[in-house]
Amino acid sequence: MSKYPFHEIELKWQQYWEENNTFKVTEDSSVPKEKRTYVLDMFPYPSGAGLHVGHPEGYTATDIYCRYLRMKGHRVLHPMGFDSFGLPAETYAIKTGTHPEITTKQNIEKFRQQIRRLGFSYDWDREISTHEATYYKWTQWIFLQLYKKGLAYLAEIPVWYCEALGTVLANEEVIQSSEGPRSEIGGHPVVRKPLRQWMLKITEYAERLLNDLEDLDWPESIKAMQRNWIGKSVGANVRFSLADHEGSLEVYTTRPDTLFGATYMVLSPEHPLVDAISTPEHRAEVQKYQQQAALKSDLERTDLAKDKTGAFTGAYAVNPMNGKKIPIWISDYILISYGTGAIMAVPAHDERDFAFALKFGLDIIRVVASEKGGTVSLPMEEATTEEGFAINSGDFSGLSTQDCKEKIITWLEQQGLGRRAINYKLRDWIFSRQRYWGEPIPLVLTDEGAIYPIPEDQLPLALPMVESYKPAGTGESPLATVTDWVNTTLPDGSGIPGKRETNTMPQWAGSCWYYLRYLDPTNDKEFAGRDKIDYWMPVDLYVGGAEHAVLHLLYARFWHKVLYDIGAVNTVEPFHRLVNQGMITSYAYQRSDGTLVPTDEVEEVSQGSWKETKTGLPVSQVIAKMSKSLKNVINPDDIIQEFGADSMRLYEMFMGPLRQSKPWNTNGLIGIHRFLDRIWRLAEKPIVDDQAPVELKKSLHKTIKKVGEDTNSLDFNTAISQMMIFVNDSYKFEHRFKGTWAPFILCFAPYAPHLAEELWQREGNKSTLAYEPFPDFDPALTIDDEVEIVLQVNGKLRAKIMAARDLGATELEALARANDRIQEYLESSQVLKVVAVPGRLVNFVVKPRG
Helix, strand or coil: CCCCCHHHHHHHHHHHHHHCCCCCCCCCCCCCHHHEEEEEECCCCCCCCCCCCCHHHHHHHHHHHHHHHHHCCCEEECCCCECCCCHHHHHHHHHHCCCHHHHHHHHHHHHHHHHHHCCCCCCHHHCCECCCHHHHHHHHHHHHHHHHCCCEEEEEEEEEEECCCCEEECHHHEEEECCEEEECCCCCECEEEEEEEEEECHHHHHHHHHHHHHHCECCHHHHHHHHHHHCEEEEEEEEEEECCCCCEEEEEECCHHHHHHCCEEEECCCCCHHHHHCCHHHHHHHHHHHHHHCCCCHHHHCCCCCCCCCEEEEEEEECCCCCCEEEEEECCCCCCCCCCCEEEECHHHCHHHHHHHHHHCCCCCCCEECCCCCCCCCCCCCCCCCCCEECCCHHHCCCEHHHHHHHHHHHHHHHCCEEEEEEECCCCEECCECCCCCCECCEEECCCCCEEECCHHHCCCCCCCCCCCCCCCCCCCHHHHCHHHHEEECCCCCCCEEEECCCECCCHHHHCCHHHHCCCCCCCCCCCCHHHHHHHCCECEEEECHHHCCHHHHHHHHHHHHHHHCCCCCCCCCECEEEECCCEEEEEEECCCCCEECHHHEEEEECCEEEECCCCCEEEEEEECCCCCCCCCCCHHHHHHHHCHHHHHHHHHHCCCCCCCEECCHHHHHHHHHHHHHHHHHCCCCEECCCCCHHHHHHHHHHHHHHHHHHHCCCHHHHHHHHHHHHHHHCCCCCEEHHHHHHHHHHHCCCCHHHHHHHHHHCCCCCCCCCCCCCCCCHHHHCCCEEEEEEEECCEEEEEEEEECCCCHHHHHHHHHHCHHHHHHHHCEEEEEEEEECCCEEEEEEEECC
């Protein structure tokens, strides 16, 4: 028998699909809406490292699903492109002087070749790259629509700025180290710095972004993450007058029922009132604390586990409920970006306030009891956050928490001291980046601050060529140094001098709407024709990593809603169904202190035992994320070279359920490759027209049913297991049978398309099987004549037998009594009752004799 020649087969069919444009799709109005399916992968950033085996996991899943749908008569849109603007290309340009466009194009070509080698059925005619002017023309157009709707505005805000990278970083891009805050990319120092930033009013869409989650077929965990990020709460805004200064402090609270327990106030160190109210004897301490707080990330500042710190301003406010003067402190656990940047502290009923009050000796007054009329013994050992009944609250004492909230809010509104309010943790989106390799913002500004949008018919505003990609040194983008580009005239034709906006858009911008450009990628009149949008949208299935659970998905939903509001798209939400594939991990090695050792610095001592080469000390094998530093990254090119694309595709789907993380194990891959080789050798058996034996026909129809159902539900690993069963059953015979072999090839085709195409052709078929109908199954042939019957004694499993499916209760009991194992239990027992359920079980209820 010949060896499975996967190299030749895979190259042959990849060329065939490319030359024949096999997977090109067009809009056909005769295809009903329910037979049109848009399946989308989260497109990759084309890094210099190329694909690793984690990338193709999701791509393989969607490819199998798309191939299956085509065979079920669906018109399938399945595109691929590249999220090609971004900081890594610019960082590389700064180091080497190579233009980011050159390295980006090289990386895209590498990615494209790697993706093609895996045999994915993309419509490559729809490929897009976000860095191309024909694409970002429409990113700029969408920004202008946001600007026209008043959703884009300028603000000077404190941001994390990294001088080495020359750009602003989001909170999520800053990590804490023993040396202070550092950039996640490169580990460079970062500082808080007030900068002029373009902001997008995503907060105006907070309620819709929250409510519309309900109708989406998304994992509940992802919905929960989005809800938490938006962070809606209902409460009251309350004004505390300043005791020794003009004016007042407004705070937001979700627990107005606890106002009588507010014993101090805390401001964010950045709050504008801090400098004004700090007394001379406390000013130096306050300023020192402000400087320390500026070096911490929001995540570090709000960590519940961290030790509470603060500084007293020397100023006081007046509690509006009881007229008492309460001290005003500053602390870094209060963020200027949330609420009003100030809180009333109720230490008896808030864990952070309680810890702060204990540390600094501040009053703690309990105002909520678990029972009506309850009393309180002091001192308290911990804060109680549960609802209950008001105590120590004047005329409001005795009310339940909910009633007390309502009555206090009403009282505050009547007195002009507060109002009912809804608040969100969601902040407006910082949309500026001080870098070169991004979309230019299509605005011109005057020295007086007037802003002029570039007319839409003059888009795209092209990114100019520059000699240096280094930051300007002033906090501005490298574009600020391109004076010939920056200095222009106003786009209204007046000839008045103006300056182009030198900030660029964040990488998120291009990925906010790419799924729409796939619909009509060469249209130069609009971002996508409305007929194409109506034909395909919304995306039926979106597959990608859970790391994009919040920001990308939230930003894309926001932009889509804006486009819906201006009538540019037909749906409220872009992605109907979302599936997150689990991470493919790898083995790593861990020292006794928990640190990890690169794989090339470890040697195996004996089976299941390893040591660190340098020290000779033992290390344990653990599962970890693939990492260059650990040298445990698996390159798909190497896998394809040694085992073939179909082997890799099948293995990644067989590793375990799609949504779960699982470790890469080359031994498992070898097993899958052997399975494909068995199919190849099976194909070399002679084929006959005779009727296949009943047991093989049953195996086939069970396989068609199982593979179809599991592919539709994305349970690929169990579908592959069933195909293995059929192959094993087929090896029991000297011949192949036409009636079972051809349907199996079609069943198998979505999973290992190269091998399936070759086997299909070898059976005399002239064209691709990509659009052949998926085989039907006969339900009668999926039902076993015999079923497994569980035999129990007093409800405990004692034996299992096979019996005819249609056997009655009396016959089942007789079979059970004849079982040797059951006889052992019945010999010494008195049978009180027998429960026989046909097709399932027999249970003997017994007691000891005598």
